[in-house]
Amino acid sequence: MSTKRIAGPEIEKLIQLLAKVPGLGPRSARRAALHMIKKKDQLMGPLAAALAEAVDKVTECSVCGNVDTVDPCSICTDPRRDDTTLIVVEDVSDLWALERAGAMNAKYHVLGGTLSPLDGIGPDDLNIKKLVDRIAEGGVSELILAVNATVEGQTTAHYITDQLSGFEVKVTRLAHGVPVGGELDYLDEGTLSAALRSRTNF
Known part of the structure; x- marks a missing residue:
């Protein structure tokens, strides 16, 4: 019919x-x-x-993976940003959510997703190598893993921590203000701000 x-x-x-x-x-x-x-x-x-x-x-930033009309993006080139702190997020929507919260004046690194063997997504499919290269260049004293509190997010966080084990960088993660199974883009600004302020060692 x-x-x-x-x-x-x-x-x-x-x-x-x-x-x-x-x-x-x-x-x-x-x-x-x-x-x-x-x-x-x-x-x-x-x-x-x-x-x-x-x-x-619109283009993708060659440094952090953000989207902007300039490359490097306006966040990466902002001299007021704290170069010593790097916030790692899964997607650009997570970066935007954290920026809306306005809790930190740091720089970012967008992974482009999470590790998911079932979906065929491995380390080479994400911006993990570029992240390791940024840490290897020096200057970053703290890396905040602001990934979603999902199985894939935590697996990705553990993998990144292993990759950075040889570097002198403090690795922290968001506090438990972010609910298990929650996604950053759906959280309110107050929860995101509290989670960033209460971050813990990973």
Whole structure:
């Protein structure tokens, strides 16, 4: 039984693309598409322009893995940042969550995920070697492992700690203010701030 097409192919394509955005299913994508179409001049035009500009200008920082319109990113080149403290996160969304909390003025390193043998993700698939190289260059006295409190996150944290065992760097992790099984991007700023302030040795 074939389903009836309720809109033109251009609108259907818009809905299909929106449905691929995390947090938007087919139903939410249809509502979002309809809202944008109704506000075409105020919303759709500026959004299309912003997306086109992002495609041209957004890039990944070659130092830390953050996304920005400059490389190295604005965090890495900020002279007010504490060069001696490095916060390791799984993803850029975690970096943004910590920045929103405003608890520390440190620099970051984005791993790009976690170790997951079941999914075929090994050390070479993450930015772990680049992290070790940054520590080997010297200057970092504390490494904060701000990974999610999941099995994969803790496995990744242990692996990184093993890789850094020969370096003179203090390795800490977030305190238990972060719930087991929790993800940084879903936590409130107060919890993140408390977790960073109460970090412990790993």
